[in-house]
Amino acid sequence: MRLSLNPLKPTRSAATAAASLCHVSADPKPPSLPPTSPSPSPSPEHSSSSISETLSLLQATDPSSWPTNSKLQTLLSSLSPSSVLKITRQLPNYRNALQFFNHLKTTSQSDSLSLAFQAVLEFAMRESPDSPGKLYELFVQEKEQGTPLSVNAGTLLIKCLSQAKMLDEMIMVFDAIDEEKLNTDVSNLVVAGLLKWGRVNDALKLVNEMLEPDSDYPPNSKTISILFSNILKRNWSDRGVTDEEIYNLVSRFGECGVYLDELWSTQIIKRFCRNGNSDKxxxxxxxxxxxxxxxxxxxxxxxxxxxxDFTRMNFLVKEMKEKxxxxxxxxxxxxxxxxxKFRRMDEALELLEKMKDGKLGVEPDVVIYNTLIDGLCKVGRQEEGLKLMERMRLESKCNPTxxxxxCLIDGFCKAGELEKGHELFEEMSKEGVDVxxxxxxxxxxxxxxxxxxxxxMEFFSCMxxxxxxxxxxxxxxLITAFCSANNIDKAMRLFDEMSENGCSPDAxxxxxxxxxxxxxxxxDDASVIVSKLKEAGFGLDIVSCNILIGGFCRKNKLDKVSELLKDMxxxxxxxxxxxxxxxxxxxxxNGDFTHAQKVMKKMTDDGLKxxxxxxxxLIQAYCSNGKLDEAMKIFRDMGTSSKVPPNTVIYNMLIDSLCKNDDVEVALSLMDDMKEKGVRANTTTYNALFKGLQQRNWFEKALEFMDQMTEQACNPDYITMEILTEWLSAVGEIEKLRKFVQGYQVSASTA
DNA sequence: GCAAACTACA
Structure with a gap:
């Protein structure tokens, strides 16, 4: 271990030595020298000659004769503290330096002593770098004898003790430095040392001192980056540094005119947002x-x-422009x-066109294209996604990845076009794109x-x-697939197999x-797997408990549910x-509104939204109890005051109930609403709607929605087919049905 | 700081 903090080279002149002494610590304090500080020698020539004279005298005589050597005494008394520092440094080794230092103790003033001690420490570190304990002993001894500790000596010791994790000793050294001489760099070192070893509270205490309005060692940009790189890099949210504290700290730094750099600011914003503190x-x-x-x-x-929070999103984009x-x-x-995400694909594509026109000053990259292709696929516009891949190659010289x-394979496969998915898969190898x-x-x-x-399974083993x-x-x-195909045994076998194949199961x-x-x-089998999960070290976790509770509820075993809740x-x-x-x-x-209300209350009492x-x-409960008005009221409330936008499942329940209630008009208006809000209808939606339309015999409307299904790549299932077959054959429009089916094969799983 | 598969409850 060689300490880098040694800007003073023995060969430099006294004047530069003194100057760099002030600069060793890039102190925000003006380098004015307090009365106790060493002052540069008035005449460099004179001083350098007396330095060399003293040095040769020291080396020519035996240390035991020094106290009686009057020439030496005269020379020493004329030397400035910085010259003493130079001399001590130029002695051959630690032992000599220590001897000289001990001699000085009988004659010299404290400033010289302090600097000589610094040089002794420098030697000690060079010669026996592995014994911070020894250095500390030396420090304690000198402290007891009243030798003041220079900032530089303190800095060296602090660095050394910090490395050795001797933190209490480090603090002792820090406290021993004269308050007036303390500077920001030394404090930063101590803060860094404490943080390095996890003493967050002590570090924060010191930082708070630094942040005091009249602090002699105010924080600088280094302080803030040391502090935040440690707080943010490691996960110390559970060690007492809360978002609130972080926020207050940064504000206080800001009051001192010290700001975080871009990188850490971004980290803080990410952290706040991740913790649900986007207001902060x-x-x-x-x-x-x-x-x-x-x-x-x-x-x-x-x-x-x-x-x-789309209001603020818009606001921020506007603000960026203004700033x-x-x-x-x-x-x-x-x-x-x-x-x-909100299925507003045409607006998204418009933005791409603007980028390509050079109107925005930013060219689209591969991520932009991938995002758009994925978006198209997710709304069933995978053919357009495919075209966009061609365009990215040709128009933007962007190679597909x-x-x-x-994204495309997922789009085609989810739409049931497995062959096309395979084709794309084959194309990857041809194009040299990694699978x-x-x-x-x-x-x-x-x-x-x-x-x-x-x-x-075949494909998997082939791969x-x-x-x-x-x-x-x-x-x-695969396990989910086998379970839903009711092949639990195969699922269990796969589960065992995966560990054998060197793949450890995750939660x-x-x-x-x-x-x-x-x-x-x-x-019972489920409970066995839960215990296996616990054995695997995942602990009794909330997700498995929830799955089990759901299972017991389905089996109407409320006693088991409350047992589990007690265990939890x-x-x-x-x-x-x-x-x-x-x-x-x-x-x-079960129509048990009394208990439902109790659950709701407990949930909100627990602070869960x-x-x-x-x-x-709730909507389901009201719907099945014929209280459609109540259901609609909750629905409208969701969109406005509670900021929880309804999804497909919500719309499906309402559309189904409305249709059954012969309120087809309102159901149709909900279909428009879905489109407007970017909620995609699925097969269940259309099935509910077709039933309602059939009751009214609104044939034209049904054809419209059949086309819409085709457009949106929404697969009809056997329920769709049942309704439409019955209805369309009754009105003699079986040809329309045939065309509709040609657009889509009924998926194999449901047929 | 932006992109892909799976992820319990209606």
Whole structure:
């Protein structure tokens, strides 16, 4: 270990030595010298000659004769403290330096002593770098004898002790430095040392001292980056540094004119958003930061998007424009992703065109294209996605990547076009695009969803022969598929197999198996897997408990449910939103409003906000009890005051009830609403609607929706076919049905 | 700081 803090080289002149002494610590304090500080020698020539004279005298005589050597005494008394420092440094070794230092103790003033001691420490570190303990002993000894500690000596010791994790000793040294001489750099070192070893509270205490208004060692940019790189890099949220504290700290630094750099500011915004404190992130961006950067604005936009705070998103984009913060490709990526998420594909594509026209000053990159292709596929416009892949090649010289192909394969497979998915898969190898495990999983999932579980197994083993191994997701897909095909044994076998193949199951693999077993009503087997999950070190976790509770509810075994809830309480496992939603759904489905209300109350008492599933359970309850008005009231409330936008399932329940109630007009208006809000209708939606239309015999309307289904790549299932076959053959329009079917094959799993 | 597969409850 060689300490780098040694800017003073023995060969430099006294004047520069003294000057650099002040600069050793780039102190924000002006380098004015307090009365006790060494002052530079007035005449360098004179001093350097007396330095060399003293040095030769010291080396020519025996240390025991020094006290009686009058020439030496005269020389020493004429020397400035910085000259003493130079002399000590130029002695041959630690032993000599220590001897000289001990001699000085009998004659010299404290400033010289302090600097000589610094040189002794420098020697000690060079010669026996592994014994910080010894150095500390030396320090204690000198402290007892009243030798003042120079800032530089203290700095050396602090560095050394910090490395050796001798933190209490480090603090002792820090405290021993004269308050007036303390500077920001020394304090920073101590803060860094404390943080390095996890003494967050002590570090924060010191930082708070630094932040005091009249502090002699105010924080600088180094302080803030040391502090935040440690707080943010490691996960210390559970060690007492809360978002609140972080926010207050940054504000106080800001009051001192010290700001975080872009990188850490962005990290803080991300952290606040991740912890659900986007308000704090917003305030931070607008108050505590010197100026927003593109990166921090992008992080904020991501957070707002996840929070569905679109008002602020728009506001921020506007603000960026006003402040002259140029959006970059990532900004547009976030905005396009947002539009895709809400199925506003045409607006998203418009943005792409603007980028390509050069109107925005940013060219689309491969991520932008992939986002759009994925978006198109997710709304069933996979053919357009395919065309966009061609365009990215030709018009933007962007080569499709594994992700591009994965998105397209997923699109075609989910739409039931498994052959096209295969074709694209083959094309990847031809184009030299790597196949990844995600590609494999996407293919497998597509096949499984369409009832081709055995083809999926074949494909999997074929890929394995080619050296592509599956991961936990692969097994989750297959196990889920076998469970829903009621082949629990095969699912169990796969579960055992995966460990044999060197793939350790993650929690989700367990969940899919536990879920499959509960769906099959095999609650005892499910409990066995839960204990296996615990053995595997995942602990009794809330997800498996929720799955089991759901299973017991389905079997109407409320005693088992309350038993499980008691176990959870004993284990300190708190029910979460899913737990409450499961219970709520159970009571609602049984028309037990008294208990449902109790669950709702307990949920809000626990500080859990209702989500779309919660509202769904309530709406379902009202619908099945013929209280459609109440259901609609909740529905409207969701969109406005509660910021929980209804999803497809919610619309389906309402449309189904409305149609059954012969309120087809309102059901149709909900269909428009869905389109407007970007909620995609699925097969269940259309089935409910077709039933309603059939009652009214609104044939033309039905044809319209059949076309819409085709357009949106929404597969009819056997229920659709039953309704339409009966209706259309009755009105002699079987030809229309044939055309409709040609657009889509009824998926193998449901047919 | 933006993109892909799986993920319990209505």
């Amino acid at each position: 992130a917003w305030n931070f961006l607008h108050k505590a930061m010197n100026s927003g950067s593109v990166a921090s604005c992008n992080a904020m936009l991501t957070g707002l998007e996840q929070d569905r 002259g913060i140029q959006p970059n490709v990532v900004t547009y990526g976030i905005l396009i992703k947002h539009l895709c 594994t992700i591009t192909y994965n 990844s495990v995600v590609t494999l999983n996407t293919m497998l999932d597509g096949m499984c969803r369409h009832g081709r579980v055995s083809s999926a 394995r022969q080619k050296g592509l191994k599956g991961n936990a997701v692969t097994y989750t897909i 989700f693999v367990y969940y899919s198996l536990i879920s499959g077993l509960t769906q099959a009503g095999r609650m 309480e004993k284990a300190g496992l708190k029910p979460d939103r899913v737990t409450y939603n499961t219970l709520l759904s159970f009571f609602c489905a 209702p989500n779309v599933v919660t509202y769904g359970a």
